[in-house]
Amino acid sequence: MRTSQLLLPTLREDPIDTVVVSHKLMLRAGMIRQIASGLYTWLPLGVRVLRKVENIVREEMNRTGAQEILMTSVQPSELWEESGRWNQFGPELLRLQDRHNRNFCLGPTHEEVVTDLVRREVNSYKQLPLNLYQIQTKFRDEVRPRFGVMRSREFIMKDAYSFDLSPDGMERSYQNMSEAYCRIFNRIGLNYRAVIADSGAIGGTGSQEFHVLADSGEDDIVFSTGSDLAANIEKAECIAVGERGSPNEVMRRIETPSQKTINALVQDFGLSIDKTIKTLIVKAANNCESGFIALIIRGDHTLNEVKAENHAMVCAPLTFATEAQIREIMNAGPGSLGPVHCPIPVIADRQVAMCSDFIVGANEDGWHYFGVNWGRDCNAPIIADLRNAIEGDLAPDGSGTYQIRRGIEVGHIFQLGRKYSDAMTANVLDDNGKQSSLYMGCYGIGITRIVAAAIEQCHDDRGICWPASIAPFQVCIITIGSNKNPEVDIEAARIKQDIESKGLEVLLDDRILSAGGRFADMDLIGIPVRIVVSHKTLENNEVELKQRTEEIPVRILLKEIVDKVMTLECLKF
């Protein structure tokens, strides 16, 4: 390919209204253009990268025995009503009607459609295990799209769905996918982690996320310093440290007229923050008579809403009581709540249960109790893991302490069990001739997001530095002084052809532009290897070779350049 024939609208300046580096660079490198909020057109350079990612994913999926299919993005509402998700999904599901006023949605995911396919076409356990996947456009009407294609509304996803007769089979299919995902991210060359995840609204039991580590990530990933244990912060288990001390203080009622927050309390009374307790009132699950539940965590901790919501006594989705409701139940405002004489059930975080001589609101405006102790001053609470992990917490496997880094979620795998197959009666006959509901798994990879994540991880101040596995071209050639020596163009074209014949993709920058402009553009779009053919180097029958990530070019004899390029480590993938 020659740049003169390529639609490559690079931008010299940073676009405004961009926050993350991948978004800036994808716009500057002419990979994408925005068409509306969260909607992007992919330009030729971007599509080349996208196809590279897709092909790696496709090869690794095929290697596991999964079979590629292609489902529609427009899906009839009937299937979603069967699974119950027509009502469960909020406005993120883009709904539309056809000319007959029939309801459809743009698919945010394809469990319903694939389950419908399998229940029609698969009847016997002998056809299992089965894994079907597609690489296709998804639509989710995100409340606030941002960061370019990192969180867009329309995006490309590889989604796979496994079908097994038994939980064991499902487990095996899940493991196969997990291993395939590791191969995929290794081949692309990403620094990633597999982490334990919450299975969220999609339902099911086991779940793992794959995160590319990058400061611009939107998720907090918790690792142990001493083992492979890694989890999304939503799911990172926190254990209690230490033993509960025996009471040393008597409980006192202290007037705190203006101390409505933990910080004010700590400052004004010179307290240690780990002696203070936060009380949060949330709606209780339907089977709970009280209507509301008090959740308590230590003053220096934050509530983990996912953990709270997953508790059997707590209403899902987590709903905080309004101030009016709090006053009605507790007879006090939000700044003065506590577990002493509490009219509703109390769930305490594990660490709170270890506290002694602590400080709580008195359930009376303007008053706190100091020196409170469990059992003596208030009922022993129900204990649960309710808080977010923080750096330095002990890992629950005893291997070390927690560290927290930011991650970009590029993959997510779930064991769904029979959630969809039961709801949609997807059965096969087992070896006893009995109807048996299928065990499913689902496995997603954000193809478009991987492109952005790779840039987040591989760039410098001049632009993108593609890993060769997904580079739009592996080699670029810049010519200088072709007016002084016609051999420049001839040799450049010959080198291009010779390298292409060895199976690499070459971009020859033949634009009528200053050399500096072309250097800058080739750096910006991140081609891993650059060859300069100039009237000067040709005087010695040489060309110049430079890798994108290195500063110093080397001179190579013209007749050796092709072989030299073919042996470069940075092009091995």
Added chain:
RNA sequence: CGGGGUAUAGCGCAGCCUGGUAGCGCAUCUGCUUUGGGAGCAGAGGGUCGUUGGUUCGAAUCCAGCUGCCCCGACCA
């Protein structure tokens, strides 16, 4: 959905306060000269100033509504 910005040529911006010929840089086109880190000179083209309405002899400019886009928050397989 709450809060805050913003909208003028492909991109980045000035003009608006104080109403009266729509401007600058980059990009684009033509010609000549240039070619090792975003070249120079000369010329040219390109905008119903987001939209609707109001005030006015006259609106990019003042007023009101609407819309788009961006940021923060809530939300998010």
